Amino acid sequence: MILKRLLLLVGILFMALACTNLKGPEKPKNLISKEKMVDILIDARLITSANSKNKLIMRNSGLDMNNYVFEKHNIDSLQFALSNSYYSYYVEEYEDIYTKLTDSLKALKEALKDQEAKEWKEETKKEADSLQVVLKEKKSNGDSLDLKKIDKKLSQMQEGEALKKQIHDIDEEKLLEESIQEIEGLVEPISDKDFQ
Numbered sequence: 160m161i162l163k164r165l166l167l168l169v170g171i172l173f174m175a176l177a178c179t180n181l182k183g184p185e186k187p188k189n190l191i192s193k194e195k196m197v198d199i200l201i202d203a204r205l206i207t208s209a210n211s212k213n214k215l216i217m218r219n220s221g222l223d224m225n226n227y228v229f230e231k232h233n234i235d236s237l238q239f240a241l242s243n244s245y246y247s248y249y250v251e252e253y254e255d256i257y258t259k260l261t262d263s264l265k266a267l268k269e270a271l272k273d274q275e276a277k278e279w280k281e282e283t284k285k286e287a288d289s290l291q292v293v294l295k296e297k298k299s300n301g302d303s304l305d306l307k308k309i310d311k312k313l314s315q316m317q318e319g320e321a322l323k324k325q326i327h328d329i330d331e332e333k334l335l336e337e338s339i340q341e342i343e344g345l346v347e348p349i350s351d352k353d354f355q
Contacts, residue, residue: 183248184241184244184245184248186245187242189238189241189242190241190242190245191234191238191239191242193246193252193255193256193259194259195232196242196243196246196256197256197259197260197263198232199228199232199234199239200256200260201260201263201264201267202227202228202231202232203228204260204264206224206227206228283316286316287316
């Protein structure tokens with residue numbers, strides 16, 4: 160009976176001592192700046208979101224995907240872990256990083272979308288130019304033209320452009336939601352403010 164009371168007293172003492180250390184993590188000596196943390200998290204997100212074909216290309220070129228981000232930013236995993244732990248404890252600072260991260264990912268996505276649209280327009284223009292060349296050749300050779308087929312092909316190209324834009328907009332929203340969910344799953348912010 161005395162042993163049980165002694166264990167209970169020691170347990171309560173340990174819990175009281177453990178609860179008094181809610182000041183948060185100490186600021187690391189080599190704390191990574193918020194801007195650099197955003198860049199690191201962007202690169203990490205891009206590496207993890209690469210499809211299997213791109214990952215295979217990276218592996219075959221000798222890229223160590225596990226350490227690429229650390230080597231690129233000249234940091235080590237411990238420095239990243241301590242900085243991430245520090246920022247995740249202070250929710251306001253981590254929210255700043257998270258906001259900049261999502262904004263940067265949205266900007267990258269928009270730039271990629273614009274590039275894809277530009278490439279697709281160039282490809283469509285080449286097809287239309289090819290049709291014009293064929294038309295001119297047929298006219299110069301005196302061949303009969305099947306204008307209905309040509310009109311049908313041109314309208315299909317225009318419909319395809321509108322459909323591709325709709326599909327791209329839907330895919331963009333879905334990818335953005337998935338990216339945000341993956342980023343939220345990286346680190347759960349912890350704060351003593353949540354307990355008060």
